[in-house]
Amino acid sequence: GQQLNQSPQSMFIQEGEDVSMNCTSSSIFNTWLWYKQDPGEGPVLLIALYKAGELTSNGRLTAQFGITRKDSFLNISASIPSDVGIYFCAGQPSNDYKLSFGAGTTVTVRA
Amino acid sequence: DARVTQTPRHKVTEMGQEVTMRCQPILGHNTVFWYRQTMMQGLELLAYFRNRAPLDDSGMPKDRFSAEMPDATLATLKIQPSEPRDSAVYFCASGLGRVRAFFGQGTRLTVV
Numbered sequence: 480g481q482q483l484n485q486s487p488q489s490m491f492i493q494e495g496e497d498v499s500m501n502c503t504s505s506s507i508f509n510t511w512l513w514y515k516q517d518p519g520e521g522p523v524l525l526i527a528l529y530k531a532g533e534l535t536s537n538g539r540l541t542a543q544f545g546i547t548r549k550d551s552f553l554n555i556s557a558s559i560p561s562d563v564g565i566y567f568c569a570g571q572p573s574n575d576y577k578l579s580f581g582a583g584t585t586v587t588v589r590a
Numbered sequence: 591d592a593r594v595t596q597t598p599r600h601k602v603t604e605m606g607q608e609v610t611m612r613c614q615p616i617l618g619h620n621t622v623f624w625y626r627q628t629m630m631q632g633l634e635l636l637a638y639f640r641n642r643a644p645l646d647d648s649g650m651p652k653d654r655f656s657a658e659m660p661d662a663t664l665a666t667l668k669i670q671p672s673e674p675r676d677s678a679v680y681f682c683a684s685g686l687g688r689v690r691a692f693f694g695q696g697t698r699l700t701v702v
Contacts, residue, residue: 510688521594521681521693522633529688567633571688576621576640578683578691580633 482506485568485581492558493589500584501552502568510571511551512578513542515564522567526553560588592616594684594694602700608670611697613682614663622665623683623691624650624657633681639665672701 485502492498502511510529514522526537528544528551535542541554551570555562568581595614603609615622624636637647637657647657654676656668669676679698685691 512690514693521683521695524690524692527690569691575646576638576688577635577646578623578638578685579635580625582632 482579483568483570483581485584487584488582489585489587491587491589494558494560496558498555498558498562498586499552500566500568501550502570502581503550504570505549506572507548508570509548509573510578511542511544512569512571513540513551513553514567514569516567516583517564525566555586558586558588562586563588592692594682594692596680596682596694596697598697599695600698600700602702603672605673605701606671607701608668609672609676609699609701611667611680611682611699613665613667613684613694615665615682615684616692617663619684619686619692620662621685621687621691622659623681623685624665624667625681625683627679627681627696636667636680669699672699674701677701 483504512527513525516522526542531548533544539556565583565585567583571578597612621640623638626634636649639659642659659665677700679696681696683691683693
């Protein structure tokens, strides 16, 4: 089963708004990854985080690796219609290569 | 443009038939993952390999699923016999060590 708790499950936002979602784990991770999936496609990697406290941006996306190493968040600034999709967090523990996924956050943008 | 290639993209089969899904990882990547995605369960890790050796296949139903890497350029996931509950999208992803994992476009399997 899933080790990661991702929230919120879904969100409706107005174009231009900022979006925030987060992921928590019961165990310590060495790597946090954020993906976006469009219908009929595979997940596409957005941001990768490898160090506690790390803050990384990719255009309008910003993600942080929590200090406790048990959480991460993703922010999308000034949302646009093409931000619609499902966003997944994924984590890799320190003693394993296993990559586990959260249940996803479905983002719908109202124009 | 390096990418993970999965074949077939779509497969419809009758219950009881054998299904084989193939994945060509990105050249040079040494870690390969197989995931199954359904509405109910989300992305479930079925198995993963490092340097072609299976590290963990605890996510797979052992009696009917098998995963192999005959060589560094090919990973296979086989279901025999297939059942309707196996209907899902199956994804392969590859990565290099602890670096990011890249996904293929998936195989949409329908078992009738």
